[in-house]
Amino acid sequence: MRGFFMSDEELGKKDDDHKSFKNGAGLRQPNWHPARVPPRRSLKRIGIVLFVAVLVYLFIKNIPVLGPNPQMHRPSYGGSELPTNADGRPAHNRNPSSLSRSKPRPAKNAPERTYNGPVRFLELAQTLHAISGTRGSMVTNRNVLFVASSLKSAAMLLPMACQMGVELRNYVHFALMSRSEIDIQELRKINGIDDSCQIIFHDARPDYAQISTDDRMENAVFRAFHHVFNYMHPQAILVDGSSDEEPFFLRGAQQHSNAKKNTLIELPRKATTRLMWLTKLDSQALRMWNKNHIDILIHAVPGASGSLIRLLRSLSDADYTSSSVPHLTIELPHDIDAPTKRFLESFAWPPAHVYNPTNARFLSLRHRIPHQRMSEEESSARFLESFWPAQPANSHILVLSPQAELSPDYFHYLKYSLLEYRYSAASTYQHWDRRLFGISLEQPLQLLDGKEALLLPSLLKSTTSGDKDEDEGETSTSFLWQAPTSGAMLFLGEKWMELHDFVSRSLEAKQSSEPVPELLTEKVVSTQYPSWLEHALRLARVRGYWTLYPGKDTAMNLATIHSELHSIPEEYVSQESSKPMLAEDASEEEIENIRQKIKTGLEIPLAPVSLLDSLPNDGNLRPFTDLPILSWNGQPAEVDTINHLATKYATEFKEKVGRCDTTSVEKQKAKENLSTQDLFCTTD
Template sequence: MSAPKRLFLSDEELGKKYDDHNRPNSIYGSSIMNFWRRLPRRRRIALAITVALLLFIFFRHVPTRTRDISDGHLWSHPQYDSYTDSEPLETDNTPDEDGVRYYRGLIEFESLLASLYSSRSWGDEDQDAVVFATGELKFLGDILPVACDMASRERNKVHLAIMGREEIPLADVQRANAFIEEDCPIVWHDARPDHASSSSPWRLELSVKAAMVHMYRVLNPRAIITRDAEHEESFFMDAVEFRAYQMRMTHIALPSSMSNFKWIADLDSSSLEAWNDVQTEILINAPPASSGSLRKLLKDLQHADYFGPAPGLTIELPVDADPTLLKYLKTFRWPPRTGSRHFTLRRRVSPSVMTSQEAAVRAVDSFYPKDSSRYHVLVVSPNTELAPSFFHFLKYSLLKYKYCAKENIPAHLVGISLEMPSSRPTDGKPLSVPKSITKSTSAEARKDELPTLLWQMPNSNAVLYFGDKWLEFQSFLSNRLAPSIQAKQKTPPKVITKAFPSWMDYMLEFMRARAYYLTYPEFATQGDLALATVHNELYQPPEEYDDPKQQQVESNFDEKDLAHSPSTITTLLDIYPGSLPDIRELSVLPYTGEIADVDDFMEKRDSFRRTFRKDIGGCTDGDDIPKIVPLKADDLFCQADITKEGLDAPI
């Protein structure tokens, strides 16, 4: 801490603070030269040699020798700080409980700085660097395939840092792992300190901290990828977590073999940087007087692999919730494999049958993102079964399509569906995707990629909606159901069948007016691999349409057998090693299922928007179309006072 300013101002001998500036500039220089000339020749030579030697020692050891390069008041340690360069003790005087005497000299990296600076692309401020790191050489066989795959895709500059106490030469480590530079363009860094095998855990932890700061200053990596604390030693994980938090670097700690995370190689540095920021809330609307389907779904969710913090969970209960379900929820644990019950239950109070508008409002009101850029909602119907690997695919798709480099983010993508309908929601007829819709200009390059469909059709069985698009949809519904708007609008024809909840009709209007679309896993129609399936025997119609006087609504879903589905999507990526396609190369299937090129698609969007603003939005031909405001849909409506009426107004 710097001394207070008053410390020197209290001394009258110092005089005015400008006195020194009024003296001749040559006084100091002439005094030094006079002193130098008065010294004997031999003393001048000795002094010059001494100064040169001190400068050599200083610059020789600044880059590589350190006790701890962080702030002393944050990271100091009594045992380590009690020794200086003037006390070159090589062993600890106090052995540990096993009688081991540790080396505790100053930390020196023999080759880390050389490899870091040689790999630095000077002049390129944003290198998109990603670092794989380990403190255990035995994990290299697991890490290398994923790191090499990521490097070969050329989306990131991939580095591999070796830390820990094994002192096997780096060249021998590479030979033992059959490393071939031409096939695996990664950059190796030997970040092990000198005397690693005889170092104390505390010295090794300090060396990891120091190495991470060197990497941060030279490479500025966006993310560092390791195994989790159950596989790595504590000194390594403590140092990595501490430094990553301090430097605001994303630390991705994978809890199982990296072979289960092949998909991580397809993500760029921007996507990896958002790994820990993404939050998901699972939203389920329970059917009335039934419990079997929901209990089965909750068990599926408990058995899924979340490889980290589990998503939040909100369950919407009807007024006549099944007593068996209520009893089951009393002992239901969430997150999985914990004793916690951190989930939200909401139960409707009104005993009357909901109208379609009331049901839509209740469903959409069930989720509000705390941060629209990070929080997203996964809507799942109770009669849906999810594969244990569904969250792998969900996070993979979310990071790739929502958080990739900004120039590659599709503005019209509203979410990601986990289920591919076997029939069209508009009429219940079998869905037949035109082959030409899945072909792109680079069809040859896409032959190994996961078949993916862009479709202008909402989903309610198993689908994730982005937080910002969900907020925009809430704004749309607020305007859409405002009394001042409803008094002027024409009643539009119902497009979605009654086999789906009523909010799907409003979501389709919203998507058509904005030219939005969802991604659908088309590979589910081409084989036995699927992420979700809808069971017909568990199906119950939406509460707002369950009228005994009307014809019973039936489902028409193609069920998939998920009993033998793998716990990760590795099997899927073995079949399609090209991974998810570039969304910008895919065509969009309109909600009608008809083929349309981009120009025709946008022309239909503009035509529908004009008709919607006039027939539903309460606008006239003389009303100007305002600019689109992020997270708002006010430009689609006219003369709506949402602040006074809104969703709380009676419908």
């Protein structure tokens, strides 16, 4: 500034006066002092500088806006500016939630969800790399994944995940794909999850989740599932399928499930009270959750409208939240009672309380045309033709008698038992499925001849509980019996197809043989049961199959077979059997005896309780190796005994029915899957 206000001559002179000399040398007068600027000139210069500075500030402050004001469309982030890169995009933050943790925001100042940038998962890689010990790189493993986006859904899923982890049958994982900023440790604490739950947690939230659009969050969910799938290969993914969960999350989960064909289990709202039994299944059983299907088949008989209506009402009142609604087929006789007609006109299937957005009907009514009474062969063929499994390994049939009545939890027990005894890792490894003919809902009290009572096996309480100090009484237990039943039994699809083939070849052998082999004419099964049950028993005896029956305490919560309105199967009706139970001139004593007989009929009354409460062993299904076994005639037996009896009966059947000579028996055709051709040498 000094140079700006001085002339050139003065500038040169002043510079000479102030010029420094090296090492202090040069001419210097002894009394010399530095020149000082007069005070008035200094104040003048300071004032000019301040004036110029004010002008510059006012000019910058009042620059006109030449375009749209960016403040009009810029989202507000609650007082903290979002760091940006040179290109104007939000800079990646190591901690996605740190923007708001420093200063809480009220709900009215919630950020606008407009960010749709690239997706990054800042916390997911660390936990995914740490689970190599679970063999997640293998397609088949023990990993089960629970996933939530909504904190309300997380509160529902975490207790189930904890219970499954305590069972120690699976590696249980929980992933959070949420907008929430909650810390994983805080989420665990709020829901009472500690280390005893054996849960592996994964933070699968993307960066800037709170300000992301729904499309970005949906894409983030899909990509998170993709990363988890590559590192974990979960056998089943469990999510909250109710309206409590975020829509973008369910869309992303369903899209990934469709792309990878993995098992996605969408749990209903009351899963913690209705479906806690699924926490006791292993990963291989859960993988088949959506891949198996059950159909229901009812063979109505004339004059039993009351029993049929009672059965259909109990079916409608049951809970089907564990699976898709089964298809229902009702075989009607030629003569339909008027009450049955009226009831079927208003009968809706699926029931009104079952979620059915397409309003599809899963009901088939089949009315018989011939009026004349059917023979045993015709009745068996017609009944078995009512169902054919499209996928033998995954399609099964529940056969119900009109005299049956079911509890609300019957379908849960069927699915629980089917997944455990047909699809679990233990079942596959020990080949339980090869011996399992079906699963019964009733506990029989008589042998199939209808004459003698069935002595039900039991177990010691000390054996079931492991407490030696407890009173060593006996408790009811599930058991394996070689004889099937027709009251309420689920037949596996593979065994049903094999039964089809067996009946077909047996009828052909019966027609082409003279005389008819005794094994095809003898009646082991009482005429109070349908004729097809005789064929089912023969197949079970020749193959060594067995049926799973529930214990008494469990059967009371599943089904009962009423005897007061029992009707003889049509193929066994005769003039003698159709006579009234009482003559017109019966005495009071005879009437009272019949009344008491009907009142105290052989049946187990229903006493519905929670499924897990009705099952022994804390709700865990016992392995086949721990269950008692009964031969077809009700005698206690071991596996070796069943094998010996089956081999003996098969040899006799091949010789007398299959017309196999000694040489053929010794060579023995190889058993084909779903076929009984090896039992018949005269048929192809």
